[in-house]
Amino acid sequence: MEPGQFQFPDSPAVTDDQTTCTVGLTGGVGTGKSTVAKLFRNLGVPVVSADRLARELVTPGSRYLDAIVEAFGPQVLNPDGSLDRPRVAKIVFEDPGRRQTLESILHPPIRELMWAKVETLRDCYCVLEIPLLIETGQWRKVDRVLVVTCNSELRIARLAATRDLGRNDARRIMAAQLDDDERTRHADDIICNEDSLANLAKQVERLHSNYVSLFRA
Numbered sequence: 277m278e279p280g281q282f283q284f285p286d287s288p289a290v291t292d293d294q295t296t297c298t299v300g301l302t303g304g305v306g307t308g309k310s311t312v313a314k315l316f317r318n319l320g321v322p323v324v325s326a327d328r329l330a331r332e333l334v335t336p337g338s339r340y341l342d343a344i345v346e347a348f349g350p351q352v353l354n355p356d357g358s359l360d361r362p363r364v365a366k367i368v369f370e371d372p373g374r375r376q377t378l379e380s381i382l383h384p385p386i387r388e389l390m391w392a393k394v395e396t397l398r399d400c401y402c403v404l405e406i407p408l409l410i411e412t413g414q415w416r417k418v419d420r421v422l423v424v425t426c427n428s429e430l431r432i433a434r435l436a437a438t439r440d441l442g443r444n445d446a447r448r449i450m451a452a453q454l455d456d457d458e459r460t461r462h463a464d465d466i467i468c469n470e471d472s473l474a475n476l477a478k479q480v481e482r483l484h485s486n487y488v489s490l491f492r493a
Contacts, residue, residue: 296322296394297401297491298417299465302409303424304453306431306446308469308476312424313405315480322402324393329386334359343381348374369452383412401491410454415462419491422483423463425456426470 301316303309310325317323334341336357345353348367354360368375394402403422406414415421426434428450435446460466467479 296397297419299420300409300418301405306434307424307426309424316403325405420464422465423459
């Protein structure tokens with residue numbers, strides 16, 4: 277979209293007796309949901325990221341990091357005392373029971389922090405970036421569910437480029453997640469991220485305009 281062609285509305289503030297509406301953003305690994313979140317953020321929309329909250333919770337010295345070390349052993353720490361996230365990811369990917377242990381440590385405080393942040397907002401709407409939005413049932417709590425989709429070959433190529441994963445490893449990670457059909461069954465809105473960044477930005481801008489009109493009605 278050319279500059280000045282159309283001015284998308286900002287997220288207007290809400291009155292004291294209104295609450296900020298929520299758009300739950302999700303998608304499989306490699307679909308580009310974090311890029312979508314960034315594009316919403318560039319439009320002035322508050323974005324609360326579950327992954328970012330998880331990183332904040334496990335800073336050295338935190339009780340949540342201590343709980344992870346107690347459950348998984350000191351080998352999950354880097355030499356500087358920070359969490360070795362790739363090592364933990366490998367452990368929980370290979371062992372569903374240990375994944376449940378990690379989720380039992382982190383998911384409750386992540387949910388608490390996320391909704392506490394929403395309560396402080398005075399915007400028309402915000403975006404909650406939650407990779408496991410569908411799996412954890414949190415899709416029931418948001419006002420709209422936005423799913424980012426992409427074909428598997430492009431997702432594999434992105435994972436190989438950004439995470440230094442081999443194609444077989446990328447396929448295994450994708451196979452362990454919900455497929456797009458399952459996610460889109462819960463979707464109110466869908467973004468297909470298989471084209472250029474400019475095309476993706478246009479889709480986000482269009483949704484932003486729709487959300488502002490919908491949520492301030």
